[in-house]
Amino acid sequence: MIEANGLHFSYGKTEVVSDVSLTARSGRVLGLIGPNGSGKTTLLRLLYGSLRPASGSVVVDERPLPRLGARESARHLAVVVQENAAETTMTVAEMVLLGRTPHQGSFARVRTEDEEIAWTSLRRVGGLHLAARSFAGLSGGEKQRVLIARALAQRASHLLLDEPTNHLDIRYQHEILSLVAALETTVVVVLHDLNLALRYCDDLVLLENGRLVGSGPAAQVVEGDLIERVYGIGVQRIEHAGQSHLIFTPRG
Numbered sequence: 001m002i003e004a005n006g007l008h009f010s011y012g013k014t015e016v017v018s019d020v021s022l023t024a025r026s027g028r029v030l031g032l033i034g035p036n037g038s039g040k041t042t043l044l045r046l047l048y049g050s051l052r053p054a055s056g057s058v059v060v061d062e063r064p065l066p067r068l069g070a071r072e073s074a075r076h077l078a079v080v081v082q083e084n085a086a087e088t089t090m091t092v093a094e095m096v097l098l099g100r101t102p103h104q105g106s107f108a109r110v111r112t113e114d115e116e117i118a119w120t121s122l123r124r125v126g127g128l129h130l131a132a133r134s135f136a137g138l139s140g141g142e143k144q145r146v147l148i149a150r151a152l153a154q155r156a157s158h159l160l161l162d163e164p165t166n167h168l169d170i171r172y173q174h175e176i177l178s179l180v181a182a183l184e185t186t187v188v189v190v191l192h193d194l195n196l197a198l199r200y201c202d203d204l205v206l207l208e209n210g211r212l213v214g215s216g217p218a219a220q221v222v223e224g225d226l227i228e229r230v231y232g233i234g235v236q237r238i239e240h241a242g243q244s245h246l247i248f249t250p251r252g
Helices: 040-048 070-076 092-103 112-124 140-154 170-182 194-200 224-231
Strands: 002-011 014-024 029-033 055-060 077-080 158-162 186-190 203-208 211-217 234-240 243-249
Touching (some): 002 040, 014 055, 014 186, 014 203, 014 211, 029 040, 029 194, 040 158, 040 186, 040 203, 070 077, 070 092, 077 140, 092 112, 092 140, 112 140, 140 158, 140 170, 170 186, 194 243, 203 224, 211 224, 224 234
Parallel strands (some): 029 203, 077 158
Antiparallel strands (some): 002 014, 203 211
């Protein structure tokens, strides 16, 4: 479980996260949603320690995040961010094996167990055929799947993802999020697509200008009036084949 209490963070004089508290419960998927510039990615970075809050705290499994060393933190938190690793000369297999680093001793060789976990992780994201290819030569969507495989290979108890469906086509958007939702881990994910958030997240946190304006079960947070106000667009919610869907209508 990840608990954040009263988080504040500013870039210069501009406060981008203002008094945000949340709980990412064990075994559930928590989605961070909100318009562009609402503070979603900054909040995610605060949750895994890439940024340090001006005030407030983050606790991971009842332990303050700052007290976790780098190796121990990597055993608790696996992170997939929008990063540019285009200059690397590593193959896909080598990239995924990096996920096993927190479980190896200093100067340890790659074990058979590590290789098996890496192969399994690649297979789960549909990337086994990419293993021998250069990571730098992959498409954006292929890179995203490999980075998720690396996080899975890490076998951490918490998985944090920043827009994991970015660059993915529709099929892989659903396959990746379906995989993430089925994991027996605590998941925190930043999503722009509200229909994907509604379908695959158990709980949602809705941000507006750095402030928390809605939180709770996904079906309750994604209510038409609240979404219309925050996003400034007309919303109609319909049910089809047991699934809720949002239809958006630009105002004016």
